[in-house]
Amino acid sequence: MTPPDITVPPASGGASVPQAEARLASLLTTNRGDRVYRVLLTGLALALPLLLVTILLELYTSARPSLARFGWAFLWTSVWDPVAEIYGAAPMIFGTLVSSLLALLIAVPLALGVAIFLTEFAPRPLRRPVAFVIELLAAVPSVVYGFWGLFVLIPFLRQVVVPPLKAVLGWTPFIEGVFYGNSMLAGGIILAIMIVPYIAAVSREVLLAVPSAQREAAVGLGATRWEAVWTAVLPYGRAGVFGAIMLGLGRALGETMAVTMVIGNRHDISLSVLQPGYTMAAALANEFSEATTDLYLSALFEVGLILFVLTVVVNALARLLVWRVARGAAIGSRAL
Amino acid sequence: MRPSTGRILTSVLATALAAAPLAAQVRLNGAGATFPNIIYQNWMLTYNQQFDNVELNYQSIGSGGGIRQFSDNTVDFGATDAPMTDSAVAAIKGNAHHIPTVLGAVVPTYNLPGSRGAIRFTPALLADIFLGRLTRWDDPRLAAANPGVALPSLDVLVVHRSDGSGTSFVWTDYLSKVSPEWARKVGRGTSVNWPTGLGGRGNEGVAATVRQTPGAIGYVELGYAEQTGMPAGQVQNRAGTYVTPNVQTVTAAAAGAMTAMQPSTDFRVSITDPPGADAYPVASFTWLLVRRQYPDAAKARELVKFIWWALTEGQAQAPKLGYAPLPKTMLPWIQATLATVTAAGHPVWTGPKPR
Amino acid sequence: MIAPRLRRRVGSAIMTTLVVALCLLAVLPLLFILGDLTVKGASSIDWNFFTKSPVPAGQTGGGVANAIVGTGIIVGLACLFGLPIGIGAGVFLAEYGSGRLGWLVRFVADVLNGTPSIVMGIFVWGWFVKPLGHFSALAGGLALAALMIPMVARTTEEMVRLVPHSLREAALALGYPRWRTSLRVVVRTALAGIVTGGLVAVARIAGETAPLLFTALGNLNFSTNILQPMQTLSLQIYVYATGPFDEWHRLAWAAALVLMALVLGLAVLARWATRQRDGTG
Numbered sequence: 001m002t003p004p005d006i007t008v009p010p011a012s013g014g015a016s017v018p019q020a021e022a023r024l025a026s027l028l029t030t031n032r033g034d035r036v037y038r039v040l041l042t043g044l045a046l047a048l049p050l051l052l053v054t055i056l057l058e059l060y061t062s063a064r065p066s067l068a069r070f071g072w073a074f075l076w077t078s079v080w081d082p083v084a085e086i087y088g089a090a091p092m093i094f095g096t097l098v099s100s101l102l103a104l105l106i107a108v109p110l111a112l113g114v115a116i117f118l119t120e121f122a123p124r125p126l127r128r129p130v131a132f133v134i135e136l137l138a139a140v141p142s143v144v145y146g147f148w149g150l151f152v153l154i155p156f157l158r159q160v161v162v163p164p165l166k167a168v169l170g171w172t173p174f175i176e177g178v179f180y181g182n183s184m185l186a187g188g189i190i191l192a193i194m195i196v197p198y199i200a201a202v203s204r205e206v207l208l209a210v211p212s213a214q215r216e217a218a219v220g221l222g223a224t225r226w227e228a229v230w231t232a233v234l235p236y237g238r239a240g241v242f243g244a245i246m247l248g249l250g251r252a253l254g255e256t257m258a259v260t261m262v263i264g265n266r267h268d269i270s271l272s273v274l275q276p277g278y279t280m281a282a283a284l285a286n287e288f289s290e291a292t293t294d295l296y297l298s299a300l301f302e303v304g305l306i307l308f309v310l311t312v313v314v315n316a317l318a319r320l321l322v323w324r325v326a327r328g329a330a331i332g333s334r335a336l
Numbered sequence: 337m338r339p340s341t342g343r344i345l346t347s348v349l350a351t352a353l354a355a356a357p358l359a360a361q362v363r364l365n366g367a368g369a370t371f372p373n374i375i376y377q378n379w380m381l382t383y384n385q386q387f388d389n390v391e392l393n394y395q396s397i398g399s400g401g402g403i404r405q406f407s408d409n410t411v412d413f414g415a416t417d418a419p420m421t422d423s424a425v426a427a428i429k430g431n432a433h434h435i436p437t438v439l440g441a442v443v444p445t446y447n448l449p450g451s452r453g454a455i456r457f458t459p460a461l462l463a464d465i466f467l468g469r470l471t472r473w474d475d476p477r478l479a480a481a482n483p484g485v486a487l488p489s490l491d492v493l494v495v496h497r498s499d500g501s502g503t504s505f506v507w508t509d510y511l512s513k514v515s516p517e518w519a520r521k522v523g524r525g526t527s528v529n530w531p532t533g534l535g536g537r538g539n540e541g542v543a544a545t546v547r548q549t550p551g552a553i554g555y556v557e558l559g560y561a562e563q564t565g566m567p568a569g570q571v572q573n574r575a576g577t578y579v580t581p582n583v584q585t586v587t588a589a590a591a592g593a594m595t596a597m598q599p600s601t602d603f604r605v606s607i608t609d610p611p612g613a614d615a616y617p618v619a620s621f622t623w624l625l626v627r628r629q630y631p632d633a634a635k636a637r638e639l640v641k642f643i644w645w646a647l648t649e650g651q652a653q654a655p656k657l658g659y660a661p662l663p664k665t666m667l668p669w670i671q672a673t674l675a676t677v678t679a680a681g682h683p684v685w686t687g688p689k690p691r
Numbered sequence: 692m693i694a695p696r697l698r699r700r701v702g703s704a705i706m707t708t709l710v711v712a713l714c715l716l717a718v719l720p721l722l723f724i725l726g727d728l729t730v731k732g733a734s735s736i737d738w739n740f741f742t743k744s745p746v747p748a749g750q751t752g753g754g755v756a757n758a759i760v761g762t763g764i765i766v767g768l769a770c771l772f773g774l775p776i777g778i779g780a781g782v783f784l785a786e787y788g789s790g791r792l793g794w795l796v797r798f799v800a801d802v803l804n805g806t807p808s809i810v811m812g813i814f815v816w817g818w819f820v821k822p823l824g825h826f827s828a829l830a831g832g833l834a835l836a837a838l839m840i841p842m843v844a845r846t847t848e849e850m851v852r853l854v855p856h857s858l859r860e861a862a863l864a865l866g867y868p869r870w871r872t873s874l875r876v877v878v879r880t881a882l883a884g885i886v887t888g889g890l891v892a893v894a895r896i897a898g899e900t901a902p903l904l905f906t907a908l909g910n911l912n913f914s915t916n917i918l919q920p921m922q923t924l925s926l927q928i929y930v931y932a933t934g935p936f937d938e939w940h941r942l943a944w945a946a947a948l949v950l951m952a953l954v955l956g957l958a959v960l961a962r963w964a965t966r967q968r969d970g971t972g
Contacts (some may be wrong), residue, residue: 037870038787044779045792048799048844051837055806055814062817082500082527113713121707130714132962137721139958141898143925144947147932148724151940154548178491180534181549193720200717226703226710247805254807256901257925261933265498265535276534281809281901286537288813289905290400290500290527301813308810315805319798363919365825367908377747377911384912393912393920410825536933540748543935563748564935 055308063302065295074302080267082291087299089306091267095184095277096307099259100252102188102273103195108245110192111199115241118200119207120229131204138197146261149190154181154262157189162274173271182264185273190262191252199248202322206240207233243321250314254307256281280307361388362638367395368402368415369502370538372622374559375438375657376415379650383642390638398538400500400526406432406625412635414625417502418526419604433673434603434623437646439590439660441581442506442618443568445561446553447546448473448488454580456481458572459609459617463515465492465553467522468532473551481572488551495545495554498535500526506620507555510608514617555618558582559658573617574609585616586660599669621662626677633679637686640674644687725951732948735941744913745927751938755946757913758927761828762953764915765907765923766897768832773839774889780840781847781885786873788848797848803841811837812902820906828921831907835896842895846888850881887961894957898950900925924950 066074070087077088118131162179169175210233218232219225234241264276265286280303291297373396380392397405399416406414407428417440425432444457457465458481464470470477474489497504505526512519522528536542542554543564558581561568570578579585592610609617624643630636647670651661662670675685743754780800784793815834820826854877862872878885900923903909908920909930924946931943 033871034869037873041779041783041787042792044776045783045788045796045844047776048780048796048803048841051840052799052803054818055810058814058817059810079529081529083523083525083529110713110717113710114717117710117714121710130718133718133721135962136955136958137717139894139898139954140721140724141900141925141950141954143898143900143928143932144724144728144951147928147943147947148727150548150932152723152727178493180493180552182534182545196717224699224703226706227699230706250805254805254810256807256809257929261929265537266530266533281807284809284813285901285904286498286535287500287527288816290398290404301817304810304813307807311805311807311810312802315802316798318805319801363916365920374748381747391912391914393910393914395909395911395920408821408824410820538933540930540934540936544933547935560935564937566935 059301059305059308063298063305066298066302069295070299070302074299075306078267078269082293082296085293085295087296089280089299089303091269092278092280092283092303093306094269095263096253096279096281096310098273099184099187099191099263099277099279100249102184103191103252104245104249106189106192107196107199107248111196111244111248112203112241114196114200115203115207115244116229116234118204120225120233134197134200137193138201140194142194142255142257143261145190145194146258149186149258149262153189154186157181157183157186166274174273177270177272177274179274180264180276182262182276183274184263184270184277187259187263187277187279188273190258191255194255194258195248195251198251199244202244202247203237203241206237206244206322209240210237239321239324243318243324246314246318246321250311250318253314254281254311256285260285280304361391362634363391363393364413364635364639364642365393365395365411366402366413366415366624367397367405367411368625369399369417369622370396370540371399371417371440371442371501371503371506371557371620372415372438372659373539374557374563375650375653375659378653378657379646382650383645390642392642396538396540398497398499398526399502399505402502402625403526404500412630413627413639415622416625417620417622418505419623420625431627431629433626433628433677435626435643435670435673436603436621436623436662436666437643438622438651438654439586439619439662440622440658441558441586441589441616441660442503442510442555442620443558443561443581444553444571445543445546445556445566445568447548447550447566448490449550450486450488452485454567455485455487455569456572456578457569459511459514462571463511463518466494466496466511466531466533467515467518468494490551493549493552494530494533495536495542495549495552496530496533497527497538497542499537501538502526502620502622503539503555503557504528506606506608506618509606510618513609557658558586562658571617573615574611575613575615577613579614579616581616581619583655583660585614586619587663588612589615589617589619590621590660590663591615594663594665597666597669599672601669603666603670603673619660626674628677630677630679630684633682633684636677636679637684640677640684641686643674644671728944728948728951732944732946735945736948740942740945745911748934748936748939753938753942755924755927755942755949757910758922758924758946759949760913760915761907761910761921762897762923762925762950764917765828765831765835765903765921766893768829768917769835769839769896770889770893771836772833773836773892774843776836777840777843777892778847778885778889780844781888782851782873782878784844784848785851786877797845800841800844804845806838807901808834808838808899809901809904812905815902816905825918826906826908826920828907828917828919831903831921831923832917834902834906835899838899838902839892839896842892843888846891847881847885850884850888851877853884854880883964887964890957890961890964894954894961897957898925898954900929924953 074089076090078090079086079088114134158181165175214232214236215228218228259279260282265278266276267278288300291300376394380394399418402414402416403420405411419434471492473492474487508524508528512524536545539556539560543556543560546552546554568581570580573579589607589610592612593605593607607619654661677684740754742756744757746753784797811834815830820830859877862876903926909926910920910922914921928943928946931939
């Protein structure tokens, strides 16, 4: 008689007690290892939601005194006066949004150009090197960007870019006033350079995920290569590309070192990009270790909380959009 | 390839253990003002080299940060040019001494292309510039104070501190004394609501920004202007003289304050806008924040020893670095204060007996 | 009247040229940065640079030895905490991550990946530095580890997923229990990719400055004590770049070049290691 196959359930009513016991025993031994393994891995994985919740809690409890004192008005008060102990984050929020939007304005055409070039137009031998160079842009540390911005970009702007810009557009409220060097413009440009690789990498993966049937169908109908991209590929990947842009936005919102080195660090709301400005991240970098009173520190924690919530929301939306086109894959994670 | 976790762990532990002193090496961490940073770095490097058993580390993050960290107990000593307020001292149960270490001057430094002599500033001019009312270098008011000097037609770009700063405190203290409008609108403090200008981090940041921005004007400690080859403006004092900031004029500024000081002083005095024909109007003491009681006797002892060394041997370094030595008459009073620093109930003073 | 087809051809040609031009423009800054770093920094790299610690402001002859060692130690600490948790989470996502918990963890990882590093810094300050009472390299390492974990988790998941199912099924069919299959067969096969992901994460955090501002703080002396403040290359560059002294600027360029070489070296190594398995480049 062949030994009973333990992976096959015994015929009903046929198993003898010793056979059932043997089966149970071997099931238990293998399952224990599996169970332990799974529990261990689950525990490690739970560290992530735990981290998120802990950060949120820590920020919230430290920000509570400021939240209690200023309430919602914190978001639109533009006074930041540590002497009178009145704090309002409006200039920082304004600066964060403006610098990021300015960065997007510059970065999106560049990044989409890169992504489309890499997926559609680049000859084979060029693809890897160009993609590699773009990824290298993402690897440059923020402080190095800031350093370069301070010593190379700002003098370049001052001498080469701003004079003609002022001559042509100086009548608009966006290009008026004196150019200090450290300004919203410098901040926006540096941010743009920094987020191009993220938008480009994710857009590229999104475009690669578009089924080639779309492209082929368009070409089959007589479209030129560009028209195929414009009418068939891009619209299909629209959600994902939008998600890529939002990812870039999320990155720009939280960028600290490069911005704080070139933006001028001034709590002020101004329409002109030639004026110095401030962002939430830059303010935290500058003022956190020096907040002299508890309320000051709490106000800074509140700024951190606002920044955190803002980036979480933007990133969540971005990832949801990207997942729509490329289900659940770790898109762009290598480009980080 | 990346070494295994085990190997990383052991090597980190080994290094950490190797760093743990076999001899009793005392590590002292301090943080605070950027104003005296140039001389503090000089002192600490010299002291570290001379005395093997002590390692001093100082982070120049601004007086505001120094006070905060000292109060939070995250450093052994703080440094500030803005004395702690009574309420701040009360908040840490009075466990603080202000020990003056050196005198310095806050000077208006600027970046004007083309060389010329030092620009002269009256108190009113400085107030107007920092209030944002005087926005061109070729403004007639500036020209009036600087006859015969070719002022360029550039915009005045004000640079102030973006961090909590004792240097700002001294500057705004001075402006509050000489300009009622400034006192009303802005006031004095380590961090104020600046009417105009952009922020630099630390004396270092302000000096750097002014240096890189044509037409900029900022306020820095004299040493920063001297060490970087930047000009320092002359400021008109109470007696009406345009004074160049240097060792003599700063010492003269302190002399006036000394006449008013008692031996029982806690040293928290302001010497801006002093009387005296050749006194520089924007000078200041800078203080080390030292606790009255320390938990660790060895640390407290070494700290007090270092401070005394700085107050005696270290003072010789001051003039060439852009500072001025303390008035000699202050020393016995500081000695008496240092002698009251205790650890676990016992005084840690090991120097000569205070007279 | 221009024939429609010609118009379309010309339009397409213009757009194609525009795309190429934009791509070139995007690549330009990197070339400038690398060029500037090399030109301005290479001449300052000498023996002193690597072996000496900083000297007081205004003097010459200092180096960044303390920063180089500090970077190594703090990054090492970050790996100590970040790699096990990150890799574990990544393997979880790949092996057991198809349910709701997996969706949640994956989502949180992606969201945390976008968290500003300065927020991580103030979080670790409030949670670790303040209660402990002093700044330390350990706190800096924890802040960087918190940044590393979501990165490593996602790259690990991706790499483990790439292992063909047939390997898994073969092992199971031979009687290996599930945990052993996962560990000895699947993860081992994906190990090169996991290590690469780790390298990329290390390259990212090696250049971080913001989270270290209030955790490791910085130290001008040479120190290897993880419970004391410590300097890193990124912090040193920040301090020197924003200072007024020419000597500092000179050292900052050199330090930036060294940091870039380190980061780029790691990134290149990572790319090279996955070159074989990833055909799309």
